Amino acid sequence: MSPEETTPERGTAERRAPERRSRKARRTRDTLAQAAFELVLDRGLRYVTVEEIAEAADVDRRTFSRYFASKEAAALDSLRGDGDRINAALRARPAGEPPLLAYRRAVLAWLADPEAEPWHRRPRIFDLLVAAEDEPTLYAAFHHIRVDAQEDSIAIVADRLGVDPRHDIRPAVTVAAGAGALLAAQAAWVRGGRPDALPALVTEAFDALSADLLTAPDTATGRQRPGTAEDSSTEDTAEAEEATS
Numbered sequence: 630m631s632p633e634e635t636t637p638e639r640g641t642a643e644r645r646a647p648e649r650r651s652r653k654a655r656r657t658r659d660t661l662a663q664a665a666f667e668l669v670l671d672r673g674l675r676y677v678t679v680e681e682i683a684e685a686a687d688v689d690r691r692t693f694s695r696y697f698a699s700k701e702a703a704a705l706d707s708l709r710g711d712g713d714r715i716n717a718a719l720r721a722r723p724a725g726e727p728p729l730l731a732y733r734r735a736v737l738a739w740l741a742d743p744e745a746e747p748w749h750r751r752p753r754i755f756d757l758l759v760a761a762e763d764e765p766t767l768y769a770a771f772h773h774i775r776v777d778a779q780e781d782s783i784a785i786v787a788d789r790l791g792v793d794p795r796h797d798i799r800p801a802v803t804v805a806a807g808a809g810a811l812l813a814a815q816a817a818w819v820r821g822g823r824p825d826a827l828p829a830l831v832t833e834a835f836d837a838l839s840a841d842l843l844t845a846p847d848t849a850t851g852r853q854r855p856g857t858a859e860d861s862s863t864e865d866t867a868e869a870e871e872a873t874s
Contacts, residue, residue, distance in 0.1 A: 658696045658706070660686045665703035670756050674701070674764045701770035704757070708771065711748070712778025715739050719785050728786045728800070732807035733835045740828045749818075749827040759819045779808050810834040 664685035668677045679700050683693040697703040718735035726734070740747045748754045761767045786800035787793065794800045814834040818827045 654696075657686070657688065657692065661688065661693055661696055662703050662706035665697075665700055666707060666753070666757065669700070669704040669767075670753055670760065674704070674760065674767055699766075699770065701764075701767050704767065705761075705770050705774060707751075708754070708757075709774050709777075711739065711745075712774065712781070714742075714745050716778065716781045716785060719782060724789065728789060728803040729807055729838065731789070732782070732786070732803060733810075736807070736811055736831060736835075737828070740831060747827070748815075749824055755819065755824040758815065762816075762819055775808065775812070779804050782808070806838055807835075810838055813837075 661682060665677070665682045668682060668685060677700060679693055680690055682700055682703060683690050686693075693703070697706070715735050718738040719731060722731035722735060739745055740749070743750060748758070758771075761771050782804040783794050783800045786803050787797070790797070790799060792800065811831060811834065814827065814830040817830050817834075818824075821830075
């Protein structure tokens with residue numbers, strides 16, 4: 630048989646070989662991530678080595694290094710897909726929605742989807758994020774995951790607005806505001822000790838992105854008073870109220 634000739638059976642086998650390798654690689658990565666996740670939570674980050682994670686996953690250190698740069702990255706790998714899920718929900722939002730409102734509803738859609746296993750429904754994710762608050766290197770690795778997700782979010786918002794994010798700051802501002810609200814809710818969640826409270830805290834955090842934050846306090850009464858022209862325009866306030874309604 631010449632090199633150009635391929636039987637149907639051989640062609641199918643050749644097509645399936647990369648798929649098998651991809652599935653095997655995915656299983657190896659997932660096994661390493663799960664081993665790191667469990668060891669870090671059971672023993673503490675500083676008491677777990679990369680070699681122990683590799684041994685628990687029945688691979689060698691070199692194999693670990695092909696998939697992860699650090700034990701922190703491996704332990705947090707299960708969180709990386711959550712940014713992808715939020716961004717998928719953001720892409721699916723109606724085109725006419727204000728960008729910040731679309732981001733808010735994408736986050737809430739993720740939290741409400743049982744198949745997506747959001748943080749408050751996934752076993753021990755609460756414990757992992759509590760650990761990240763106490764371990765600087767773990768928190769730094771989590772920050773990198775968030776930044777990667779936010780870069781994708783900025784591209785999605787820019788596409789919705791029909792602008793180039795390199796020259797128009799609005800997509801980055803939108804995502805920074807929305808991601809900041811989510812981060813504030815997450816911090817309150819892990820410090821509050823109530824694993825079921827995350828959805829309510831996320832709603833509260835997004836509600837805080839309202840016109841109240843665009844008004845200046847009255848120093849005499851302690852109450853909020855309308856901002857001056859330097860602070861914000863009436864149009865800015867109306868847009869903020871619409872985005873958080």
